[in-house]
Amino acid sequence: MNQSPAETALSRAMIRWSLTKATPVAETHTSWIFRVEQNGRNYAAIKILKPETAAEERRGSLLLNWYQGEGAATVFDMHGDTLFMEWLDGGTLxxxxxxxxxxxxxxxxxxxxxxxxxxxxxxxxxxxxxxxxxxxxxxxxxxxxxxxxxxxxxxxxxxxxxxxxxxxxxxxxxxxxxxxxxxxxxxxxxxxxxxxxxxxxxxxxxxxxxxxxxxxxxxxxxxxxxxxxxxxxxxxxxxxxxxxxxxxxxxxxxxxxxxxxxxxxxxxxxxxxxxxxxxxxx
Structure with missing residues (x-):
């Protein structure tokens, strides 16, 4: 069975960053977001940008990475249009x-x-x-x-x-x-x-x-x-x-x-x- 673009990107992310479990969290008009596990203990997030809005969203993702976790969620790594990020499980302000x-x-x-x-x-x-x-x-x-x-x-x-x-x-x-x-x-x-x-x-x-x-x-x-x-x-x-x-x-x-x-x-x-x-x- 052919995988969707999101499934393909997620599979590659799981291998690239040695992740053990992925749970869908949200789909927006710009991205798919998954909660993932590292070593069965620590949570992180995978954000996959949708192709139709990736160019615009990539600009924001690069800025998020530039903040280096000061005042913003930490980006651990980026590969193409996939972000490996800090998991934030609290509510919004x-x-x-x-x-x-x-x-x-x-x-x-x-x-x-x-x-x-x-x-x-x-x-x-x-x-x-x-x-x-x-x-x-x-x-x-x-x-x-x-x-x-x-x-x-x-x-x-x-x-x-x-x-x-x-x-x-x-x-x-x-x-x-x-x-x-x-x-x-x-x-x-x-x-x-x-x-x-x-x-x-x-x-x-x-x-x-x-x-x-x-x-x-x-x-x-x-x-x-x-x-x-x-x-x-x-x-x-x-x-x-x-x-x-x-x-x-x-x-x-x-x-x-x-x-x-x-x-x-x-x-x-x-x-x-x-x-x-x-x-x-x-």
């Missing part, structure tokens, strides 16, 4: 945030970002610049936005252009950092699934403001926006106006992505006006 412990989550995010942004030599090549990452924002026809929200879109575009016109130092960025991309482990909270961008460090925090998923009431709270910004300014030293500017621009960008796919944008419609207001006052 979204769980305490949704359970009323958002302050705890904010401190954890600050610690993760501080570790991810530590200076390191030999950054991966082919990281995507923020201007390219934001292409969909500027390419979107304003008429696809609800009539009452088109001014929000226009304002967010203006802020993004202003940020690009006043560039800061550019560093490698996770690019999709939010509560449910941060998992618990015996080493603390660790990030997974980076996109592999390069640009303003303050952009790293943008997606946090519209998360965790399923907690729109939390995200659309001016006091919460202020608390996040205070924490990121005091713990990371990032300029609050740039942080809020990127948060607003990213909220509009995420809405453009969702509109293009026919998805609702209720969370961003609730959060974006508050982010714009906080930006004005910063």
């Amino acid at each position: 979204g769980e305490p945030a949704r359970a009323g412990r958002d302050d705890e989550a904010t401190i954890a995010i600050s610690t993760v970002v501080a570790n991810l942004h530590r200076p390191r030599a030999d950054a991966p090549e082919d990281l995507i610049g923020l201007r390219e990452h934001f292409a969909a924002l500027f390419a979107t026809d304003v008429r696809v936005w609800p009539h009452t929200a088109r001014d929000l879109y226009a304002r967010a575009c203006g802020i993004a252009l202003k940020l690009f016109d006043r560039p800061s130092a550019a560093i490698p960025l996770h690019g999709d950092l939010h509560h449910d991309n941060i998992l618990a482990s015996d080493r603390g909270w660790l990030a997974i699934d980076p996109k592999g961008l390069i640009g303003d460090p303050a952009y790293e925090l943008a997606n946090v403001y519209r998360n965790p998923a399923g907690a729109t009431a939390l995200a659309a709270n001016p006091r919460r926006i202020a608390a996040l910004t205070d924490a990121f300014e005091s713990r990371l030293g990032y300029n609050r106006k740039r942080v809020l500017g990127w948060a607003a621009a990213h909220s509009a960008l995420a809405a453009c992505w969702d509109l293009a796919e026919g998805n609702p944008i209720a969370t961003d419609l609730a959060v974006l006006p508050l982010l714009l207001s906080a930006y004005d006052q910063a």
Whole structure:
């Protein structure tokens, strides 16, 4: 019987890294993930990238490897489009945030970002610049936005252009950092699934403001926006106006992505006006 691409890649990984047992854990639109055993005792993970998205995902995988386990899951080895990784069996940071412990989550995010942004030599090549990452924002026809929200879109575009016109130092960025991309482990909270961008460090925090998923009431709270910004300014030293500017621009960008796919944008419609207001006052 012919093996599927995932089965073939898994078989080769089991031999290459002397693994003894594999259990399917998840299949996403970009990868297959297995929990594997080493010597019948220690758990690890095998992540196999799907061919149709491998080029994009490979960029993030190389960045994950570059972090060397500081603030992120450790990549033990890579071969082609297969990653041999640290197994993280804890829940996501979204769980305490949704359970009323958002302050705890904010401190954890600050610690993760501080570790991810530590200076390191030999950054991966082919990281995507923020201007390219934001292409969909500027390419979107304003008429696809609800009539009452088109001014929000226009304002967010203006802020993004202003940020690009006043560039800061550019560093490698996770690019999709939010509560449910941060998992618990015996080493603390660790990030997974980076996109592999390069640009303003303050952009790293943008997606946090519209998360965790399923907690729109939390995200659309001016006091919460202020608390996040205070924490990121005091713990990371990032300029609050740039942080809020990127948060607003990213909220509009995420809405453009969702509109293009026919998805609702209720969370961003609730959060974006508050982010714009906080930006004005910063």
